[in-house]
Structure formats: structure tokens, C-alpha cells
Amino acid sequence: IDVQRYAVTGEFDWSRGRLVATVAMTLLPGDDGLRSLRLDSAVAEVKAVRLAGGADLPYAVDAEPGALRIDVSRVPGIAADQAITLEIDYEAAESEALRAIPARWGDPAASRVVYTISEPLNAALWMPCHNTPEDRAVFSIDLAMDAHETMIANGMLVSDEQGASGRRMKYATDYTVPIYLMAFAIGDFEVEGTMKGSLPVSVWHRRGVPGDYGRLLDEVVRSIGLFEELLVPYPFEKYAVVLVPEFGGGIENLGISFQGELGSTAPTISEDLKLTIHEIGHQWFGDLVTVESWDDLWIKEGMATLLASEGARVYLDESGEGTLNGDSFSAGSHNPIVDPDRAPADKYTSGPYGRAAWLLTQIRSLVGEGAFWGTLRDILDDHRFGAIGTDEFLDAFAGPLGPDAAARARRAVRASALPHLDLGRSPSGGVLVTLRDPDGALVAPIDLLWIADDGTTRSQVLEVDQGVDVAPQREGELLILDPLDRHVSWHHLVDFSERPEDLPARLSSFRVPTSPSQVARLLEAGGVHQTAVLGAGLPEPVTPDAFAAFLAGLDAEDAKAMAVWVACIRAADPALDPALRAAWSRALAPLLAGPPYARWTEFTPWLEYGACGEVVDVLALYADEWSALAAGPPAGDVSDAHLRFLYNFDLPLETVLSSWGNVARHSSSLRARSLATTRIRTEADRAPPEDFPAFRAFFSEIVASTEVPDLLSEALTGLSRTMAPTAAENAEALAALSHQLRTASTTPFDGWVVCVAFALTQGDAAAWSELVGGLDGVELSAEAVEMLANPSRC
Numbered sequence: 001i002d003v004q005r006y007a008v009t010g011e012f013d014w015s016r017g018r019l020v021a022t023v024a025m026t027l028l029p030g031d032d033g034l035r036s037l038r039l040d041s042a043v044a045e046v047k048a049v050r051l052a053g054g055a056d057l058p059y060a061v062d063a064e065p066g067a068l069r070i071d072v073s074r075v076p077g078i079a080a081d082q083a084i085t086l087e088i089d090y091e092a093a094e095s096e097a098l099r100a101i102p103a104r105w106g107d108p109a110a111s112r113v114v115y116t117i118s119e120p121l122n123a124a125l126w127m128p129c130h131n132t133p134e135d136r137a138v139f140s141i142d143l144a145m146d147a148h149e150t151m152i153a154n155g156m157l158v159s160d161e162q163g164a165s166g167r168r169m170k171y172a173t174d175y176t177v178p179i180y181l182m183a184f185a186i187g188d189f190e191v192e193g194t195m196k197g198s199l200p201v202s203v204w205h206r207r208g209v210p211g212d213y214g215r216l217l218d219e220v221v222r223s224i225g226l227f228e229e230l231l232v233p234y235p236f237e238k239y240a241v242v243l244v245p246e247f248g249g250g251i252e253n254l255g256i257s258f259q260g261e262l263g264s265t266a267p268t269i270s271e272d273l274k275l276t277i278h279e280i281g282h283q284w285f286g287d288l289v290t291v292e293s294w295d296d297l298w299i300k301e302g303m304a305t306l307l308a309s310e311g312a313r314v315y316l317d318e319s320g321e322g323t324l325n326g327d328s329f330s331a332g333s334h335n336p337i338v339d340p341d342r343a344p345a346d347k348y349t350s351g352p353y354g355r356a357a358w359l360l361t362q363i364r365s366l367v368g369e370g371a372f373w374g375t376l377r378d379i380l381d382d383h384r385f386g387a388i389g390t391d392e393f394l395d396a397f398a399g400p401l402g403p404d405a406a407a408r409a410r411r412a413v414r415a416s417a418l419p420h421l422d423l424g425r426s427p428s429g430g431v432l433v434t435l436r437d438p439d440g441a442l443v444a445p446i447d448l449l450w451i452a453d454d455g456t457t458r459s460q461v462l463e464v465d466q467g468v469d470v471a472p473q474r475e476g477e478l479l480i481l482d483p484l485d486r487h488v489s490w491h492h493l494v495d496f497s498e499r500p501e502d503l504p505a506r507l508s509s510f511r512v513p514t515s516p517s518q519v520a521r522l523l524e525a526g527g528v529h530q531t532a533v534l535g536a537g538l539p540e541p542v543t544p545d546a547f548a549a550f551l552a553g554l555d556a557e558d559a560k561a562m563a564v565w566v567a568c569i570r571a572a573d574p575a576l577d578p579a580l581r582a583a584w585s586r587a588l589a590p591l592l593a594g595p596p597y598a599r600w601t602e603f604t605p606w607l608e609y610g611a612c613g614e615v616v617d618v619l620a621l622y623a624d625e626w627s628a629l630a631a632g633p634p635a636g637d638v639s640d641a642h643l644r645f646l647y648n649f650d651l652p653l654e655t656v657l658s659s660w661g662n663v664a665r666h667s668s669s670l671r672a673r674s675l676a677t678t679r680i681r682t683e684a685d686r687a688p689p690e691d692f693p694a695f696r697a698f699f700s701e702i703v704a705s706t707e708v709p710d711l712l713s714e715a716l717t718g719l720s721r722t723m724a725p726t727a728a729e730n731a732e733a734l735a736a737l738s739h740q741l742r743t744a745s746t747t748p749f750d751g752w753v754v755c756v757a758f759a760l761t762q763g764d765a766a767a768w769s770e771l772v773g774g775l776d777g778v779e780l781s782a783e784a785v786e787m788l789a790n791p792s793r794c
Contacts, residue, residue: 001037002028003130003137004083006179011144012114012186017100018044019092021143023127024052026085034078037086040124040131041068044093051075052085068128088128097122101245102745106706108668109208113187115244115258119180119251120294120344129179134292134387136176144168145186152204153184154254156237173254175236176385178290183253185242196221199234205243210669211265212639216241216276219267223277223311227284230310230373232380235288241276245670246709250275252282252304262671262710266641268602270315270557274308281307289380292389294344298337298413299393301348302356303376305329309357315603317527319555323485324361327528329354331488333418338390355441358488359412362444365486367400375400408443415439421462421493423503430471431507435462449483451525452476453517472510478518479510485528513539519550527556534562538570544583551591561604564591568612581615589616602641609648618649626651629659632666640671647679653691656683661698664711674710677702681718692722696733703753704736712740712749716756723760727767730760738771742778751783755794758787 003025010021029037041061049059049070058071070086072078094100100114116126124131141153147166155173171184185204192213193202201220203213220241224234236255243261250259257279267273285307286300309316309325317323335351337359342349364372375396379388390413398406419437426432435446448460448468453476462468470479481490494504511533513519519541522530533539542550547567554560570576571584592601592612612618619626625638625646638646643663651659656679663676684695699718702711719737724730737757741750761767772788780788787794 001030001130001135003135003179004028005085005138006127006129006140006182008127008139008141009143012100014100014102014112014114017094019098019126021092021127022087022089023129024085024087025128026083027130028081028083029072029078030080032078032080034080035071035073037070037072039068039070039128040066040121041090041128042066042124043090043126043128045091046128047089047091048087049089050087052087057086066124090128092126095122095125097125099244099246104245104707105743106702106708106711107245108670108673109206111188111206111208113185113189113206113244115185115187115242115247116183116253117247117251117258118183120297120347121180123179123182127182131179133178133180133290133294136178136290136385136387138173138175139177139182140170140172141182141184142168142170143184143186148188149186150189150191151184151186152189152240152242152256154182154256177254178287178387181252181254181287181290183251183256183258185244185256185258187244189242192217194221196224196234199224200238202238202240203243204240205261205265206245208668209243209261209265210640211243211261212267212641213265216265216267219273219276220280223280226311227281227307230376231284232288232377234283235384236283239280239283241279250279252279252286254287255283257282262674265669265671266602266639266644268639268641269644270312270603273315273603274312277311278304278308281311284380288385289383290387292387294347295338295340296389296393297344297347298352298356299388299390301352302337302360305353305357306360315557317556319524319526323483323526323528324365325528326358326361326482326485326487327489327532329357329361329488331355331358331418331492334416336416337413354488356413359409359443361486362412362442363397363401363405363409365444365484366405367397371400405443408440411440412443415441417441419493420495421490423494423507424467425503426467426469426471428469428471430469430510431503432467433462433470433507434467435464437464444486446487447483449480450477451480451521452478453515453521455521470507470510476515476518477510478513478521480525480529481511481532483525483529485526489532508536512536513541516541523550523553523555527554527559530554530559531556531562534559534566538563538566542567544580544587547584547587548591557600557603560600561607564588564600564612565607565609568609568615572611572614585615588612589621592616593621601645602639607648609645610650613649619651619655622646622649626655626659630655630662632662640669640675643672643675647675653683653687653694656680657694657698664698664702665705670708670710674708674714677711677714677718681714681721684718684721687722692724693729696722696724696730700733700736703733704739707740707743707745707747707749709747709749712747716749716752719756720759723762725762727761727764730762734760734767734771738774741775741780741784748781750781751787754784754787755791758791758794 005026007024008021012019046061048056050056060069092098097118098116103110103112121131123129139154145167151169153171154177155171158172159170161168188207189204190207191202191204194217203216228234238255240256242256242258243264244258245261247260264272281304285303291299309328330350331354332350335349337351337356379396394409417439419441422434424432446462450458452474460468513522519539551560551563571581660676660679664673667673699715702715719733737753740753757771
């Protein structure tokens, strides 16, 4: 069949947790005289099926394969190309596809939201449909909600009515949408907006959720502009980033990307930024042109991964040296790009993401910028509002690649094993490097570039199964691995578990400057190579006096962050001369201080800056921040991004519990609360037993005051870590756990809460009996009831 249109009308019933709706589905039957029609449906209940404007039709629900079979034998004149419209009344329950998040206690933005997440096959959980990605259809949705709530969905807002019973809004597209990208969200949203020319760009978030929305909008506008230059004009009537709770990632619903609110509010953090740009990239690959089948997933995900790094290039490679972002992609062995043996939901490995982006980058390096982006523009023009499969996508590059490289690309999409580098000792004293590529994952060669002190260069190429002697031939030569950066990091290609004569370290040493002239060469090499070298340590010629200039000469925020990190590690070396340590302290303190804070501190906050705390006095350096955090909201206007940076520093227990504890209890940012709770839990993991009571009191307070999963999971872990040896000493924690179980709503954590409580009773039968008795008549999850009856199952 070929569905032409879906029109959904209804409302979400919060009291029952169900979407009560009718979908009018216009379709071409595909066969003359069709007698039975099969649709995909895993909704809770199909209540009626009828021909639009006509009588009810017989139907049967086959729950196991998720099928709705409709008898259309009595529909007169069915023809393959004659459209018919069916109306299906149904109810869809809350599920992984239809996510209904109530107003949660312990959430500083305590408002409810319901939204859909359909990729890859979950659309059938909230709407009967033809659940295949290539069957695109026009979509509209018309839903009721409370008067203070609002809805966003694909397409244009075509009606918005307020009545005595609440509000009703309708959105509609006049173009086709893949079924897995049809979406809506309803909640008490605030909307931040701007314009990119005539294109409305917005961020939707639950009322009261703080974030750096102005900068986020700036990055969205910048990225759309970049992709319009590289590809084709943005194809839809709007673009919105919709931030939703209890969602850990992003999905590129057409024109309205949904992203988790705990990972998207701080665009100065590279992970937030890349996620946002990744979903924007999907508006071209995935949305304007989708995939024919889930085996072709790599086309949209590989392109979005490539575009995310391209969009972040302004921060990853400020030098503009022409490197291709290969180092930014991850690749796992035995995760092929195309894997027909995996079910659709299991295909989301590094294969269709990092490995696919790596393949595309190799193709890009071989055909050149003009042909690469030109071919992609042709694909988008030729398949606009359509779909494309693997063979056709690769065929588009066959001309510019040539027959040999095109054949390698076709082999690479199905390669399982990664290429790897065998290292041995060479007669010259260097490293004998032999490239192995058993499954044919490589399309482009792996190059090495040597740069001499005078700037002259020489190249080496690693050929499959041919050993290459990698060693400097002149004094002062510096090695650049993969100068175009068209391949993943060499750490993906070397087995570090086998270290004959520590050869990986020897090979790495050829990359690290040992003289001021080599440092100068590194600063000319491009941000990605600088970052890779600094991962091995700070070059010896970089002294405290020269460090600020060295930092300013780096071309990537990652490289700058890495430089400070490794400088702190060097300065914290206990064997370092005290005078030199003091010099490093003087050099690093102003760089770490701010404000304004250096961009790198936010862009790469997950680096372990803790060593810097051994070089500078972080209590004094950030005294204003610690005081503001301890004083309470608005937490001294410390951003989530800067909080993530401060997370790294070791503090006295009293400061940890006063500063981070106050953030966990009172911040207006749930993201900050989650970060602070995690920070205290990690401190508890390494705390001595004499500190357990203070941590246990904190975690008990969190358990008794929230049902937010991100906070509750950390607090439960913390209680398990810091439990006392007797039930009496754990009484406060047991009371908190009992309170959690007696709250109005059941949660997925109820079973875990029961098991933690059982552990804290420490074998005290009377304490366990008291806790169980206190739960008589309390509605609990089935898992919790089972654990209460038989705690040995914990």
C-alpha cells in the first residue's frame, strides 16, 4: 500500500494515560480488488474502523506481530490507484513512543509534558500506520489540551482555538513526512525565538527550565546558514529545538527536533553543540530525503555525524587547514555500517554513525570538496521528499571516485572488522608499521607526513600488508599522522593491550615536539593534530613563561583545554622542582580564573582538570562561586557549563556538601541539580567510612524529596555505598525510602527502592517487617510488590 495522508484528531487523557484519537488514513491499495488490508498497529485498543463517510468495516488485531487486518472486501470498486480513506478510532497507552511525564515532585520546573519518539518502529505504538520509512505521507494533527498548555508538531499551525473546556490546536504539512518523523509535544512551554531571514527559528522548553537560549539560537542560525551554503536551501517552514524531560539524546522530527533538556541547554559545551548540529543536519538527510529501509540507516546518520563536526569546525579547527574531522568520529570493530542481520532497533551502533561518517570522509578526501558537496546537492535535488538506498547513494559517487575506489566503498559499507596497525621494531630503530585490513574497511590510503625544522616535508603511505619503516630521517623531523585527518584516531587502529617494547609509545613520541622549532611546526599543523599530540603530554620545550603564547597559538578549543590539562599534570608532578611548580602556578592561575571564562573551559569540561587543583588554590580562585553556590538560588548566575567545569576540582567535605549540596537541593536548573548530586555521589564513592553519615544524610534527603529519575538514581546509588552496619544507624535512610514508596505515583525505581531498603535493614527482621507493614495499601509497581514478597530476588 501507499499511504497518502494521515490526519489525527483527539486528545491525551492524563487521568488514564492514553491518547484517545481517530486517524483518517488516505491510501492507495496497491492491488485491484484488494480484499484485506494489513496495517502496523501496537496501540492499546482499536475501537472501530470505517470507510470515511461510510459503514464500519470488520477488522482483527494480531497483537504479537503488531498487525491490524481490515476486511475491505465489501468496499466497492477498489483499484490499485484509487485512493480510499479509512477512519480508525483507537486509544494508545503511554509507552516508549508516547511519553507522558507528569509534574514531578523534586523538579524545579514542575510541569507535565507528553511527546512522541517514534524512530525506528515505534510510531505504531501511538498510531495505526504503514510503518516503513520510505512510505512518506502528508500529516496533520488536531489535539485538545488545557488552556495554559500549547502544542508543537510538524508543519504549519493552521488553527488555535480557546474554549470553555480548554484549547485545541492543529498543525498540518503540505509535503510528505516519513512516518517515524511525525511528532507532537504538548506542555506548558515557553518559546524563545528569532528569525533567519524569513525562517522562524525557535527553542521550546518547559516553563522555568533555564538555559543559554540566546546562544543556542545563534548556533542554530549559524549552522543552518552553513548547511544551506554546502547543500540546498533549508526545506521547511520552521525549525524548532524542543527540549523535553526524561529523554537522553535527540531525534530529528521533521522541522522540530526533540532533544533531552539535560543535554541541550548549554551550547558552549561541545556535546550539547554537536547534538544540536547533528539534528539540524538531519533536516536534509533523513527528513528532506529519507532512507528506503533501515539497512540504509547509515546514510542519514553518517551524514548527520559528518555535518555535526563540520558545523563545529569553527571550534575544532580555527586554522582552516583543510582537515576533515576524521579524528572526531568513533568506530567500533564488528559494527558494520550496513548490518542486515540486526533488527532495526539494534542497528544503532557506531557503524551507521562514526564508521559511516568515516567512510563518507574518505570519499570526500578522494573526490575533493567540489565534487563531494555537489554530489550531495544532486542527491537532495533528485530525491527531494523521497527516499534513497545504499546502492543508489554510492552509485552517485561512482563517477568522481572512479571504478576502483567505488568498488572499495561498496565493500567498506559491509566490512565488520576495523583495519589495524601491527607494530614492530625496525632495523633503523624506528617502528615497523604494517597495515592490516581484513574486511576491506578502507577506501582512502593512510598517509604519514614528516615536517623538518626548515619546513620541508616528506610523505609515507601505509599499504595493506606491507611493512613501512616509520622513523625520522633528519634531526628535528616531526611526524603528522593522517595529515588530511580523513581517518579515525589511530587509537582505534592500534591494539594497546599488546605492547611489544612499548612500540605505540615510541610511535607516538615521533609526534611530540622536542624543540622550539618543532613546537612552531605543531602550531602550524591544524587543531586536530595539536589535540592529538597534546593527548600524549605537554611538549617539553613549552615552559611556564611561554605557555600563554603557546595556548593562544592553538587552533582548537579541544587543544586549548588539553594543553591546560596536561600543563596541570606536569606542574602537579611531586618530583618537579618547587620553583618550577611555583612558576607553573603563576602561569596557570590567570588562565583558569576569568571571568570571562575561556571558551575551552566550557567546550571540553569533561577533561580531568582536578590536577589543576594541586597547582592553584581552587578554594581561593573560585571563592566567589563556592560562596554563591552555598548561598542558594539563583546560584550566583553560574551557568550549567561553568558548573560542569567546576565539577572537576577536589574540595574539602564541608565545601562539597555546602556548595554542591545546595545546588542539588535548590538550583532552578534540574541539570545543575543532577550534576551536583552526581558530584556528591562520586565523592562518596571514595570517602572513608567516618564520612559516611554526612553523605547518607544528604542522599536520604534527596530520596525523600524527588521522583526525578536522574536525581533518584544517584541518591539510591549513594545510599547503597554509604550504608551503616545496622538498621538503627540507617533509620533516616529507611524512612526516606519508605516515604519514596508511599508517594502518589509509582515509578520504574520502586523495585530498586525496595531492594536498597532491604539492604539497609542489614538482616534486622523487625526493621524489615516494620517497613513492609508501613506499605500496606500503598499502590506499588509489580516489581516492587514482588521484591517486598521475596526480597531474596534483589
